[in-house]
Amino acid sequence: MKERFVMSPKRLSVDRLSVDKPRRPQVIRYSSNQVEAAVLRANGLTYDEIAKRMGKSRQWVSEALKRFESVVRFIRDDVQRLQKAKYFEFLFDRSLQAKIIREHAQRRVREFLEKGLWPPTIKPPYGFRRREDGLLMEIPELQEVVAHIFYGYLNGKSQSRLASETGLSRSQVLGILRNPVYKMNAEIRWAGKLWPAAHKGFIPDDVWEAVQSIKLKDKIKASKFGLKFEKGQLVPDREKVEVLRNIFGMRAKGKLIKEISEEMGIPSPSISNILKSQDYLELGIIDHKTWRKVQEMRIPAGRTAVFIQKEKMMKRRRAIHDLLLKSGELTRFEIAKKLGLHPATVEKHLKTLEKLGFVSRTGLKPVKRKVNYKGRIRIQTHYARLWKVKTSGFHISKTERGYPAKPQTWPKGSAPDLMKKRGREIRAKLLETIRADSNITNSQLAERLGISESTVRYHLARLREAGLLEK
Structure with a gap:
C-alpha cells in the first residue's frame, strides 16, 4: 500500500491585535487502496463485492471510503482548477512544458518591446547598460569604441582591422555595424522585426545608412588592390x-x-x-x-592544361567507403586524418555517398580541440557526426557519375585560338543538328552534343547575333 499526502492549511487564528499568525499546514493522508476502493465504488460495486475483490473486510472498506470522501471533498476545487489550467498535461508532457514556457517568455519580451524598452532576459548591446525600468543608457567609454567602428568602417577599414584596434572579435564588430540600436532614431531588432526604441542612439542616421549600403555579408572590398x-x-x-x-x-x-x-x-x-x-x-x-x-587567357598560353580528373573523386569516395567498412563508425575528422584529406572535403564526399545510399549518419561523438583565445590555449569540446556504411557494395555507373571517367586534356597551343576553334566546332554541330530537326529543345541538343545546356544557350545566342539562326 502506497500512502499519499495532501497539504491542508488550517484556519488562521486571530489575536486581539488582529495579527494573522500562520500555523503549520495539516497533512491529509490517503492510500492507493483507498483510491482503488473509491474507483470500484464509482463503478457500482457494493461494499461486500469491493471487500471480496480487494481481500479486505467490509468494515475496512466502509471506513476507508468515508475517510477518502473527506479528502476528495477537500481537494475537489483545487483539482478542478488544475484541470482547467491543463496542469496535468503541462506536468507530464515535456515538449508542452518547453513550448508554454517559451511562449510566456516571448510574451514578456514583446511587452517590453512595445513600450520601446529593452527586455530583462536579453543581454544589452555593446555600449549600453539597462536601467531597472528597461531604458537603455549609454556607457561613455564604450560609446567612443562604437563610434570608432562605424566611422572607421565608413572610411574603408576592414572588419578585421577594426577588431584588432578595438580588442573585439570580428563577429562582434559585424554585429555592431548591423545593429540599428545605435542610430539616432534607434530601433530594436528582435525575431526578424524592428521595434521603435524609447532611447536615443549616438550614431547619425545618414552614417548608419551609409554603412548598411556596403555589403556587410561579403568580404570587404576596400581591401582590393587599387x-x-x-x-x-x-x-x-x-x-x-x-x-x-x-x-x-x-x-x-x-x-x-x-x-x-x-x-x-x-x-x-x-x-x-x-x-x-x-x-x-x-x-x-x-x-x-x-x-x-x-x-x-585563364589557360596559360603555350602550356598543356589538364583539367581536374573527376575520376579522382571516385577514388576518394571509394577510399572513404572502404575505411568506414573496415573501421566501423568514424567522424569526418578521423577519416580526414587517416586519408590525409581536409575535413571539409571528407564532409562533401560523405554527403554525396549518403545521397547515393552508401553511408548513413548514426549519432554524435564528443571531440576535443585546442583553441587559441587571446594568447591562451583552451580545450573545447564539440560534437562531431558519426558515419557508418549502409551498403557494402560500392559501384556507380558512368551514367550516374554525371562526368566523364577519363581526363580531358588540351593540346599545346595558344589558349584563345583553341577556344575559338572549339567554339566553331560546337556551333557547326549545332547548326547541323537544328537543320535536321527544327523542333529540337536545348536539353536534347545538350544531350546529343555532350555539352551543358548553358553552353548550348551561349552558342545559340552567338549564332543569332551572326544572323545564322532565328527563334
Missing part, C-alpha cells in the same frame, strides 16, 4: 589605376602571372585575384575588350 572607399562608395585609387591597367595589358599580351608578379613586385596570388575581379570592369578602369581577352 580601390578605396569615399563617403561609403567604392572608387578607384588614382595612384594605382595605371598599375592595374599595366597588369591587365601584360596579361592580355600573353604574359604568365609569374612573369607579371616578378615585373610588378606583387605576389602571384594577388595578381590572380586582380585578374578575376569584375569590379575593375564595372568601375571603368579596364575596358570590356581587354577584360574579355584576359578571361579567355
Whole structure:
C-alpha cells in the first residue's frame, strides 16, 4: 500500500491585535487502496463485492471510503482548477512544458518591446547598460569604441582591422555595424522585426545608412588592390589605376602571372585575384575588350592544361567507403586524418555517398580541440557526426557519375585560338543538328552534343547575333 499526502492549511487564528499568525499546514493522508476502493465504488460495486475483490473486510472498506470522501471533498476545487489550467498535461508532457514556457517568455519580451524598452532576459548591446525600468543608457567609454567602428568602417577599414584596434572579435564588430540600436532614431531588432526604441542612439542616421549600403555579408572590398572607399562608395585609387591597367595589358599580351608578379613586385596570388575581379570592369578602369581577352587567357598560353580528373573523386569516395567498412563508425575528422584529406572535403564526399545510399549518419561523438583565445590555449569540446556504411557494395555507373571517367586534356597551343576553334566546332554541330530537326529543345541538343545546356544557350545566342539562326 502506497500512502499519499495532501497539504491542508488550517484556519488562521486571530489575536486581539488582529495579527494573522500562520500555523503549520495539516497533512491529509490517503492510500492507493483507498483510491482503488473509491474507483470500484464509482463503478457500482457494493461494499461486500469491493471487500471480496480487494481481500479486505467490509468494515475496512466502509471506513476507508468515508475517510477518502473527506479528502476528495477537500481537494475537489483545487483539482478542478488544475484541470482547467491543463496542469496535468503541462506536468507530464515535456515538449508542452518547453513550448508554454517559451511562449510566456516571448510574451514578456514583446511587452517590453512595445513600450520601446529593452527586455530583462536579453543581454544589452555593446555600449549600453539597462536601467531597472528597461531604458537603455549609454556607457561613455564604450560609446567612443562604437563610434570608432562605424566611422572607421565608413572610411574603408576592414572588419578585421577594426577588431584588432578595438580588442573585439570580428563577429562582434559585424554585429555592431548591423545593429540599428545605435542610430539616432534607434530601433530594436528582435525575431526578424524592428521595434521603435524609447532611447536615443549616438550614431547619425545618414552614417548608419551609409554603412548598411556596403555589403556587410561579403568580404570587404576596400581591401582590393587599387580601390578605396569615399563617403561609403567604392572608387578607384588614382595612384594605382595605371598599375592595374599595366597588369591587365601584360596579361592580355600573353604574359604568365609569374612573369607579371616578378615585373610588378606583387605576389602571384594577388595578381590572380586582380585578374578575376569584375569590379575593375564595372568601375571603368579596364575596358570590356581587354577584360574579355584576359578571361579567355585563364589557360596559360603555350602550356598543356589538364583539367581536374573527376575520376579522382571516385577514388576518394571509394577510399572513404572502404575505411568506414573496415573501421566501423568514424567522424569526418578521423577519416580526414587517416586519408590525409581536409575535413571539409571528407564532409562533401560523405554527403554525396549518403545521397547515393552508401553511408548513413548514426549519432554524435564528443571531440576535443585546442583553441587559441587571446594568447591562451583552451580545450573545447564539440560534437562531431558519426558515419557508418549502409551498403557494402560500392559501384556507380558512368551514367550516374554525371562526368566523364577519363581526363580531358588540351593540346599545346595558344589558349584563345583553341577556344575559338572549339567554339566553331560546337556551333557547326549545332547548326547541323537544328537543320535536321527544327523542333529540337536545348536539353536534347545538350544531350546529343555532350555539352551543358548553358553552353548550348551561349552558342545559340552567338549564332543569332551572326544572323545564322532565328527563334
